[in-house]
Amino acid sequence: MSTAKIQIKNLYKIFSDRPQEALRLLKEGHSKDEVFAKTGLVTGVNNVSFDVNAGEIFVLMGLSGSGKSTLIRLINRLVEPSAGSILVDGEDLAKLPHAELVKWRRRRIAMVFQSFALMPHRTVLENAAFGLEVAGSQKGWREDKTMHVLEQVGLKAYAKKYPRQLSGGMQQRVGLARALAVDPDILLMDEAFSALDPLKRTEMQDLMLELQRGQQRTIFFVSHDLEEALRIGSRIAIMEGGTLVQEGTPHEIITNPANDYVRKFFKGVDTSRYLTAADLVDSGYDKAQLNGGPRMPWTTTLPEAMRHVLGQDQPVGVVDDANQLLGCITAKSLLVKIAEGARHA
Ligand SMILES: Nc1ncnc2c1ncn2[C@@H]1O[C@H](COP(=O)(O)OP(=O)(O)OP(=O)(O)O)[C@@H](O)[C@H]1O
Numbered sequence: 466m467s468t469a470k471i472q473i474k475n476l477y478k479i480f481s482d483r484p485q486e487a488l489r490l491l492k493e494g495h496s497k498d499e500v501f502a503k504t505g506l507v508t509g510v511n512n513v514s515f516d517v518n519a520g521e522i523f524v525l526m527g528l529s530g531s532g533k534s535t536l537i538r539l540i541n542r543l544v545e546p547s548a549g550s551i552l553v554d555g556e557d558l559a560k561l562p563h564a565e566l567v568k569w570r571r572r573r574i575a576m577v578f579q580s581f582a583l584m585p586h587r588t589v590l591e592n593a594a595f596g597l598e599v600a601g602s603q604k605g606w607r608e609d610k611t612m613h614v615l616e617q618v619g620l621k622a623y624a625k626k627y628p629r630q631l632s633g634g635m636q637q638r639v640g641l642a643r644a645l646a647v648d649p650d651i652l653l654m655d656e657a658f659s660a661l662d663p664l665k666r667t668e669m670q671d672l673m674l675e676l677q678r679g680q681q682r683t684i685f686f687v688s689h690d691l692e693e694a695l696r697i698g699s700r701i702a703i704m705e706g707g708t709l710v711q712e713g714t715p716h717e718i719i720t721n722p723a724n725d726y727v728r729k730f731f732k733g734v735d736t737s738r739y740l741t742a743a744d745l746v747d748s749g750y751d752k753a754q755l756n757g758g759p760r761m762p763w764t765t766t767l768p769e770a771m772r773h774v775l776g777q778d779q780p781v782g783v784v785d786d787a788n789q790l791l792g793c794i795t796a797k798s799l800l801v802k803i804a805e806g807a808r809h810a
């Protein structure tokens with residue numbers, strides 16, 4: 466069973482010292498634009514609730530200005546909420562005294578930014594060790610620990626170099642190493658790979674997935690790229706104008722987009738890779754006719770299902786985990802589903 470690491474409940478952020486009137490309007494159902502027109506105040510986050518499970522990579526998506534960075538900063542309290550709560554391991558951060566909050570931030574949570582934010586006059590090692598240095602750890606211990614993390618991200622040989630001697634992709638690895646060195650439970654990543662070219666970007670995604678297999682941190686990852694979200698996310702949430710429009714697994718988002726705003730992110734993305742036989746099944750087919758015929762499990766991926774169906778000149782039954790027949794897939798039903806999918810592309 467999954468347990469919630471971060472619980473966000475009815476969270477609001479209005480950029481003002483006096484948010485009450487704007488809050489009232491939002492709670493009455495007015496949109497971010499209407500609230501701005503009436504009060505002149507900008508809404509960053511509007512009544513957002515969701516859980517992030519321990520050990521998962523949760524991806525937050527949305528267009529520019531939809532509130533992603535505001536939300537990620539609310540989680541480590543770089544931004545103060547106007548209303549609502551954020552619980553981490555069941556504890557309300559808003560109730561922590563300031564000194565405790567600072568300690569908590571240093572030990573349990575780390576953030577990786579889009580701009581690498583490295584210090585130019587410090588070596589790779591000194592940059593990566595910065596979080597530990599701030600936390601007051603002893604130099605020898607700190608450097609050993611950081612070297613170990615630099616090795617994990619493939620930068621051991623560059624420890625004595627300066628940021629300007631490194632490519633963008635390598636600089637972002639330093640940013641990641643700096644976050645990992647403090648050994649946080651929670652890693653917040655705001656468009657961390659967006660400045661990298663597509664190849665370097667997938668390389669970083671692979672590195673992160675590989676590290677995650679051994680470490681099981683809770684990762685909250687902001688991205689505006691659906692391809693990236695599908696690749697790394699166990700769940701995806703999509704924001705529009707400060708509100709959450711959908712939350713679900715990659716499969717749920719692909720097969721059941723909440724609205725056209727969500728569908729727009731599909732453009733140019735091969736969403737069919739995320740379909741399985743269960744999505745392709747023709748349930749109207751007379752099941753009696755499938756008796757004794759070939760079968761495939763509902764989890765079969767689209768390419769496998771195609772191979773299976775095209776290799777037979779009869780319908781292939783699709784069965785659930787209990788081996789019950791859900792329906793079948795024929796060459797014709799496959800074509801219909803693929804044509805439907807192609808309309809999104
Ligand atoms: N410090 C601030 N003061 C006032 N308004 C702000 C502040 N920070 C963000 N906003 C506003 O809050 C809204 C959400 O901004 P935010 O930076 O969270 O969006 P985003 O989804 O991260 O966008 P991007 O993809 O461009 O990074 C925007 O309308 C923005 O103008």
Ligand SMILES: [Mg+2]
Pocket residue numbers: 533534535
């Ligand atoms: Mg942002």
